[in-house]
Amino acid sequence: MGGYRSPLLDRPGAVEAGGLDRGVAAHYGDPVQEQRALVRTPGTVVDLSHKGVVTVTGPDRLSWLTTLSSQVLTGLEPGRGTETLFLSVQGRIETAPHVVDDGATTWLITEADETAPLVAWLESMRFALRVEIADRTDEWAVLGATGPVPDLDGVVWKDPWPEVAPGGWTYAVLDGPHPGEERIWWEHLVPRADLARTADGLRLAGAWAAEALRIAAWRPRWGAETDEKTIPHELDLLRTAVHLAKGCYKGQETVARVHNLGHPPRRLVLLDLDGSEHTLPAAGSAVLAGERTVGRITSVQLHHEAGPIALAVLKRTVDPAAPLVVVDGEDRYAASQQVVVSPSAGQVVGRQQGFLRGSGGLRP
Template sequence: MSTTGPQTAPENDEAHDGATEPPDPDAAVAAHHGDPPAEQRAMARSAAVVDRSHRDVLAVTGAERLSWLHLLLTQHVSELPPDTGTEALVLDIQGRVLHHMAVAATGDTVYLDTEPGEGTPLLDYLQKMVFWSKVEPRDATAELAVLTVVGPDVPEVLERAGLPVPTAPHGVAGLDGGGFVRRTPWPGRDAADVVVPRAERDARWSALTAAGARAAGTIAFEALRVESRAPRLHRDTDDRTIPHEVGWIGPAVHLTKGCYRGQETVARVANLGRPPRRQVLLHLDAGDEDLPRTGDPVQRDGRAVGRIGTVVQHHELGPIALALVKRSVPVDAELTAGADDRVSPVTIDPDSYEPDPDQPPPGRAARERTGRGPGRRG
């Protein structure tokens, strides 16, 4: 078991023909520590720790931090209890997803951590919205680094490493000297982000591995994330994605709050319609060299009906991927995925397919009852 600290990301020396592979968002950290399948099994059966210190971290301080963020984010944070975490989005005016972040409120600060490279545009947006509010958003990426522990033994590992164990699944506990521990409901059965001063990253890594967490890389983390059907910005979303399509209503979007950009679209789709696409888990019938890539089309009878998101090799399920497909695609449809010389059959995992309810959305049903709108069309 490695205790020497996070390692540089191994090079990916695979050569691909055809379309350009999307940039690896995790290239700055270790992809694995020698045995990705074993690292996945540790996450599923005991515990493993992953270096995610390439994530961008913002800090928001000031007396009005919660009420101010409440006006900008999709989540209800104006009354977020101390030492609590959640997820949130920033949308454009059409309700399409621009930013996704994990949120942690502890002490006198709200922390927002987001995808590598997304901190600068998110901070720019927040700073433009300060006006006269008593808030101070800043970039804390140079100050804090994210390590994530995954697995059913997370509580025991945290305790043995001398760290607090917040109440699952969204509890937050501040750390002496800076940083915090935040429990999260994915990936896998249990997880916790250990966000520490960057200068302490290697020491905390060593403490966690000495406490029983296997050293693991992003390959294993991404495999369990896909199994958990937790979408990732820019991998499992495109420039048309609205929150309803990828399961962010609830975890990152509060339907009964308003006062944020894009709220009209969110409410209209929830109350009057259905989102045009749905996220599903696909099982891929292809070898390692023939797997589709992020952004490749999903096709039915030769016509594009969706796009491939994150593609992974799962230690039990084999090659799987998240995908966005048209809502009209049935769960048993015969589909293919990929482009050029990497087209292969795929099937939708029925457990990931949530059929539309028999009743129309609440707003449309009310219109039909009162005769103020058109009846439901087939």
Template structure:
């Protein structure tokens, strides 16, 4: 078994896609926009634009024991993944707090872990320590691979560029559009994630200049990360780089929906996951906020959310949406009043905010909740 080490540091190679006309380079080295973010949102939803996510990480896990080994460490069931299947999973600490979130793709020979920016080196180091005698190899490929985000179908011209070492294109399809097997949805209303048809494709960085050439020729087009963030917020889709903190529990973000299997074998943090879900309540809850006015200041992450003069939470993500105006995700105290008209303090400017409940205060304590019969189930007569 090779003693692999991380091949990439926290610093990513600069993205050639930032040289495209109009690119506004964000803090993580990729384009936050190429022009008008509102127009770019429409293009993304129409399937006519891509997002450069080359600041994010790509980890390769290979070896015959990989799926069972990952299954024993992480929150989602992974030991039954088939070639071409996608999943989402979390690495929890012993107290159930979210440390890493992974987008998982299996190609039959390798399990690919896609992670948010600045996280691949730390996660790779931890996984290497946990191999023990298992036949697995872990390599951080972030310096060699980049990720493209898109909605709908991938343009045909890009198919030859996609990484496919086992003749299976490495394309992760986000499972957020439905509750995964073994999962649980706390939101009691129609979920906007139902219409979320988002994917991420892995491309060798050596093909980056070809992407630039295709974009320059008008064959493909790019949108910035700001446009993707606005659509993500509207779909109530959590992202650890934005919503995560040291106290994050998966229940607080309705992450049991796709990233946790409640009936699988043991993994780190499972006891807390089960206790909160069956016996208690998550101490905080994710909420969607619609901010009043089209010209309001866009609040920064961490901006206080107030009920009157009482602080009840903070903003985790905010964006200008092409249809809904200024929107945000916020993490609130569990007992924050669901009927209150909240206020966001954006650097001294107080902005009224209408709250939409994602995770209700009563989330949890499901052990004694009567289960409705499954649709189509046959009732047996005694």
């Protein structure tokens, strides 16, 4: 869908987003108020029609996807949302679709830029199995919401974050609830031809509102928090997207080695930014500890309660208490970090049980 432009950009006040959200609205005139509505007003939706939709059908679909990816999908209950990763041989994240099965079809919701590579990879791995892959992006559009939306009764992906899935593991060390527990996120599939009509009568919020809630929930996103070197451990994705006890798949050796014997080289953090500048740094801005560059901003937004916040990927060894500065051109922003992935993540063999927690009885 190169050059896609949503019909909802014709709504009053719509301002188009850039980056991963190009083609849909960043906001409709008041991003902070839209964010509050998204949290508090049922029936408020976010136009995510730029996302890709891929289907896999056939009796072998779930077992086949299990053999290729990081997650166990065999036996996935209809309607249960999960996610999986397709990795390189080196264990780096190549694609990370959202997954839901309706009993006959497995639906994969993707970022626009990962759709074609994912379809090509799946087609190359079909062999003689009873599966059919189709890019259905031209037929289906996605609307995001913080729960059920009246009259949207079709397929819906319910974000499992931050639940630790069976076979998963968390690298977060928390004194209280995970911030992601405050965020409920559903992605509804609607016929693309009916998108404008479906949105009539619903309150619209822009992509910036959804992004602010995602950042506050420590929720990583493909294409934002990931780059060509990202492994799942760096983003706490062993929590929801990796089953540590499943059989062999491409990249599994790296996943197991880093988890059991090593440490991920980088780690995800949330940054609370100094709001006195009344601006926000751009994604990609450098993060400095003293004069040393230790990472980069990956996502940034103004949160309706927390103020300016960002996700960043830093070198693992950065002191969690170190004062940080974000540099965007001539602008400098003081920042303090909330640890998402512990500096001690990984190397669980022989470690005291319960320090970094697993699920499903796994205690390497």
